[in-house]
Amino acid sequence: MGIMQNQPATNSTDSVSITLTDRLFDTLQRAIVEGEIPSGSKISEPELARQHSVSRGSLREAIGRLEARKLVERKPNLGARVVTLSYEQLIEIYQVREALEGMAARLAAQNMSEKEIEDLQVLLKEHGHEIEEQHGQAYFQKQGDLDFHYRIVQGSKNQQLIGLLCNDLYHLLRMYRFQFGMRSKRSQQAYDEHHYLLNAIVSRDPEMAELLMRQHIRSSRRNVERMLLEN
């Protein structure tokens, strides 16, 4: 299901021997991101523990990780609450993305393998077809955009960058998209921008790649600003 499933670094050998806390963390993260556990609500440790049939200790470890990813906030002796989404915070996230993904694009233009670039071209072409078929309403804004960005980030080969974006920021962003119902309405433009960016990467032009990625994200941010001000 999830395209950027959380598979911490060692994504090879054993996929079953995951610890209980890990599974619990994944479950809770998905529940929070998709709004199943409402934003801003308090988290009762005994209740959640019973509900998932785990010990409070394990649950607390999972909550700790959620806190590290800024999905919940915890105050001593007061408990944890799911983070409350605000307009300002969303803008902040876009600013951080602009900086980090801009750098990712720069590095990707230098470090992506020829095969990775080819695969990305194929992926982009598929996106184009889907937009034509569905007039850009369904798939693209939902998962395709993240897909494309995800590959660019991976292509940077910078583990620090990859960790920050794929582990910390993307889940927060996904949470906003779910709960604010952010359908983009500009799939065609986004597709074009992806195309230009990919061309810069094909040309191995880091400067241009960073520039285009930053413009792309800025443009996306402005779109969000407009959309939220309409409500």
Added chain:
Amino acid sequence: MGIMQNQPATNSTDSVSITLTDRLFDTLQRAIVEGEIPSGSKISEPELARQHSVSRGSLREAIGRLEARKLVERKPNLGARVVTLSYEQLIEIYQVREALEGMAARLAAQNMSEKEIEDLQVLLKEHGHEIEEQHGQAYFQKQGDLDFHYRIVQGSKNQQLIGLLCNDLYHLLRMYRFQFGMRSKRSQQAYDEHHYLLNAIVSRDPEMAELLMRQHIRSSRRNVERMLLEN
């Protein structure tokens, strides 16, 4: 009946380190950053727990936070190891810093208050004096540089940015500085670059501020590259 639980918090002047896990986390983080717990070494939960007179549960929560800050790596059923510092990873950190702090400088040029800017000018002037007095060997490279960057980041007013830089990256960087003995030898140049950057902020020129910050960090990275290649 009562077991001696309460320990009147002797060692540090922490104002509000309420929970035990918090104190333990601070202690361990410092120990790791300063190399007291060697880089790459395995962390034995029973031993550390006994050594610090805490339960294994509390220790595990602290380790979990250290893992979130990428100071330790943990593999299921195998335990945690202090992260091993590598040349490549340090370069990666500098690339991330270039992106994030560049954005921070851009935002700081827009969002810093006049008073914050004045204070920063005072701080920079002090740095200048210290460089003259000590020929730039002691204080500046050690804390002054981080001090300056810290204020710029705060001045961005972007909480996401502040969190990423001051919580996640800052300690990793400090760890490298400690263990690689990174004395800069270019305090004068760094001071000049700080000066130019601050001028851009005074002029409220975001574009220029970001450009100068990125050049400053790139220059710092190249210096590190030279230094490490000499060994």
Added chain:
DNA sequence: GCCCATTTAAGTGTCGACAATATTGGCCTG
């Protein structure tokens, strides 16, 4: 009826113990 102190309940922080998994050392076999 309202306010404040005190008691009561609920929730979080911390601990020690048990179960599952990995590592060490010894023993047997070739």
Added chain:
DNA sequence: CAGGCCAATATTGTCGACACTTAAATGGGC
């Protein structure tokens, strides 16, 4: 003597229980 299988040990994962803090409820005085 080497190498691999197996028991014994140590370490990690998980659990339930107790201590302390905060929130809620109760009751008495005005």
